[in-house]
Amino acid sequence: xxxxxxxQFSPSREDPxxxxxxxxxxxxxxxxxxxxxxxxxxxxxxxxxxxxxxxPSAPNVVTQSELKASKEPVADIIAQxxxxxxxxxxxxxxxxxxxxxxxxxxxxxxxxxxESRSEDFxxxxxxxxxxxxEQIEGTNGIGTCITEQRPLLVHCGQxxxxxxxxxxxxxxxxxxxxxxxxxxxxxxxxxxESPDRPQQLALAATIASARAVExxxxxxxxRHEWIIAALPxxxxxxxxxxxxxxxxRIIGADRVARQTFALDEQTLAAGKPLSALFEFSLxxxxxxxxxxxxxxxxxxxxxxxxxxxxxxxxxxxxxxRSWPEAVVHSQPRLSMLSFMPMPEAPDLSRGGLSxxxxxxxxxxxxxxxxxxxxxxxxxxxxxxxxxxFARAFQQSLGMPPHRYLLRRxxxxxxxxxxxxxxxxxxxxxxxxxxxxxxxxxxxRRLTGMSPSLARGLER
Numbered sequence: 447x448x449x450x451x452x453x454q455f456s457p458s459r460e461d462p463x464x465x466x467x468x469x470x471x472x473x474x475x476x477x478x479x480x481x482x483x484x485x486x487x488x489x490x491x492x493x494x495x496x497x498x499x500x501x502p503s504a505p506n507v508v509t510q511s512e513l514k515a516s517k518e519p520v521a522d523i524i525a526q527x528x529x530x531x532x533x534x535x536x537x538x539x540x541x542x543x544x545x546x547x548x549x550x551x552x553x554x555x556x557x558x559x560x561e562s563r564s565e566d567f568x569x570x571x572x573x574x575x576x577x578x579x580e581q582i583e584g585t586n587g588i589g590t591c592i593t594e595q596r597p598l599l600v601h602c603g604q605x606x607x608x609x610x611x612x613x614x615x616x617x618x619x620x621x622x623x624x625x626x627x628x629x630x631x632x633x634x635x636x637x638x639e640s641p642d643r644p645q646q647l648a649l650a651a652t653i654a655s656a657r658a659v660e661x662x663x664x665x666x667x668x669r670h671e672w673i674i675a676a677l678p679x680x681x682x683x684x685x686x687x688x689x690x691x692x693x694x695r696i697i698g699a700d701r702v703a704r705q706t707f708a709l710d711e712q713t714l715a716a717g718k719p720l721s722a723l724f725e726f727s728l729x730x731x732x733x734x735x736x737x738x739x740x741x742x743x744x745x746x747x748x749x750x751x752x753x754x755x756x757x758x759x760x761x762x763x764x765x766x767r768s769w770p771e772a773v774v775h776s777q778p779r780l781s782m783l784s785f786m787p788m789p790e791a792p793d794l795s796r797g798g799l800s801x802x803x804x805x806x807x808x809x810x811x812x813x814x815x816x817x818x819x820x821x822x823x824x825x826x827x828x829x830x831x832x833x834x835f836a837r838a839f840q841q842s843l844g845m846p847p848h849r850y851l852l853r854r855x856x857x858x859x860x861x862x863x864x865x866x867x868x869x870x871x872x873x874x875x876x877x878x879x880x881x882x883x884x885x886x887x888x889x890r891r892l893t894g895m896s897p898s899l900a901r902g903l904e905r
Contacts, residue, residue: 483594484604487585490593491606497584499607505571505583508553513575516553523628524556526666526776527620527659531558534633534655538648543633544572548617550627552579552589570613572634583607587615588632595619595627597656599649602637612636616649618656623667625701631656654781660700661687661778668698669760669775672731674720676743676754677783685780694720694731694831721831722746729829730756738779740788746833753783798841803828807839811851815858816878821847851878856892859885863901870897 491497508516517524527547535545535558544559544567554576559567567573571583580589584606591598597618603611614637622628633648665673668689677685683706689698695717699709707723720726724743739756760775799807807824824847825835839847858877862868868876874885889897 480598480600483590483596483598484585484600487580487590487593488606490580491584495581495584497582497606499584501607502609504569504609506577507568507571507573507575508577509575513553513555516549516551517555520549520555520629522666523620523622523659523663526662527556527631530655530658530662531556531631534631534651535559537651538633538635541635541644541648543635543648546572546576546588546630546632546634548578548588548592548630548632550592550629552582552592552630553577554588554632555629566636570610570634570636572613572615578632583610586610586613587617587634588630591617591619591630591632592627597649597653599645601645614645614648616645616652618649618653620656620659620663621701622660623664623698623700625699625704628663631659657780658778661780662776664689664698664700665757665776665778669772670762671697671759673757673759674743674754675757675779675783676752677780678745679742679751679753682750685783687780688720690720690731691717692731693717694726694728696720696723719832721833724752724831725834726831727829727834728826728831732829740786742788753786753788755779755783755786798838799828804842808843811854815855816876818878819851852888853892855879856889859889859897860900863897873897 491499524547531545531547535543538545539558539560542560542563544557546554547556548554554572554574557574559573564573571578577583578586578588580586580593583589585600586605587598587600590600597616599614599616601614605611605613605615613634615632615634617630617632619630620628631652633652637645661675664687672690672692672694674688674690675685676688677683684702686703686706687698687700688696688703691697696709696719697714697717699707699714703709709718724745726741726743730739730741737758739758741754741756742751743754744751757775757779760772798804807827810824810827811819821832821836824839825832828835828838830838836847839850843850845853855877859873862873862876866873870885871882874880874882877885879885879888886896889895889900893900895903
């Protein structure tokens with residue numbers, strides 16, 4: 447903490463306090479330090495908010511009508527978060543913590559705590575209705591978490607207001623399925639100025655619970671789509687969520703996936719092909735029955751495999767699904783990815799189309815040579831993503847699909863030049879070229895002569 451801040455606003459101690467270095471072990475990421483965030487917060491409190499660090503008054507508490515108004519916009523989020531809040535409270539209650547769910551302005555709108563100590567908690571402001579915005583209360587685990595939009599532990603003397611120096615607060619942001627800040631999950635307790643290691647564990651539990659709430663929100667919004675929970679095997683990125691439609695287009699992504707894959711609203715609205723990110727078999731997306739599908743997805747960039755669980759969509763009709771299916775569908779999976787059994791990774795340096803599939807694809811091309819044949823159509827026949835199919839095709843036939851198709855069309859042209867008297871314009875259309883000039887261009891590129899000259903030489 448800058449000397450001018452700690453000296454000027456710490457009258458309760460002979461020596462100015464310093465911001466302790468905090469390095470919580472965060473799930474899905476390397477350890478980080480909050481010292482910069484707390485220092486920045488103190489500067490905001492001094493220069494921007496003009497918070498009085500000596501103010502002895504208790505935190506503001508909203509009225510019952512104001513509390514009701516604050517709850518209404520996030521009632522669905524509270525419903526989705528309730529189970530995770532209960533689970534978190536079961537972990538931290540023995541240490542005297544209160545669990546607070548706050549909206550994105552810092553108002554505590556849902557809580558779990560020891561009711562027999564409610565008056566004590568109310569006196570400290572860590573109870574239902576407490577207002578913990580940074581602008582009003584200075585540096586704290588809820589308001590500063592909202593401003594920084596990242597998990598944060600503010601322990602005792604790291605609070606800006608000296609009145610809060612006996613509190614320890616660990617807050618983690620909750621982002622909705624569209625990547626917007628929905629609120630903060632916080633655990634707070636009255637503590638003494640002591641080493642913050644136990645509080646770091648509380649922060650880790652809070653982060654895990656907040657992430658589970660985010661996953662529940664995502665799964666609820668995209669319950670009728672395929673949901674992919676994925677984690678890179680080399681831990682270069684945290685676990686993330688994608689929603690995929692029946693055409694294997696990415697139409698939803700949580701905040702982590704948006705940042706990792708540079709997915710914005712425009713990209714998601716257009717439906718980015720999943721095949722642009724991963725190799726996969728289309729057969730994966732033909733399975734039903736509600737069972738998760740564990741799979742290793744090769745990433746197109748970097749050749750890293752991702753551990754993934756693919757969850758089939760829920761039926762849209764209530765008559766087609768049971769209540770237990772809906773409950774299971776909503777359960778978080780991200781925390782399971784790092785240790786659950788996965789199938790063996792495919793060997794990316796080997797493989798190709800099976801003999802049966804190779805024959806089927808080639809026969810299809812021959813029988814539809816006059817038509818437009820897309821890579822998507824061929825890959826769908828093989829049950830592979832377009833990228834995976836193109837590589838398997840080249841391994842099996844020695845050339846990419848588009849070159850093979852062009853070569854077969856030109857082979858047909860040569861045969862028709864030799865065996866028929868059809869005009870070149872008719873031959874072009876008969877083998878799938880758009881017109882005679884299109885045929886001339888490719889034929890000359892392959893043989894070094896025009897089709898008419900080649901016909902003359904055959905005679």
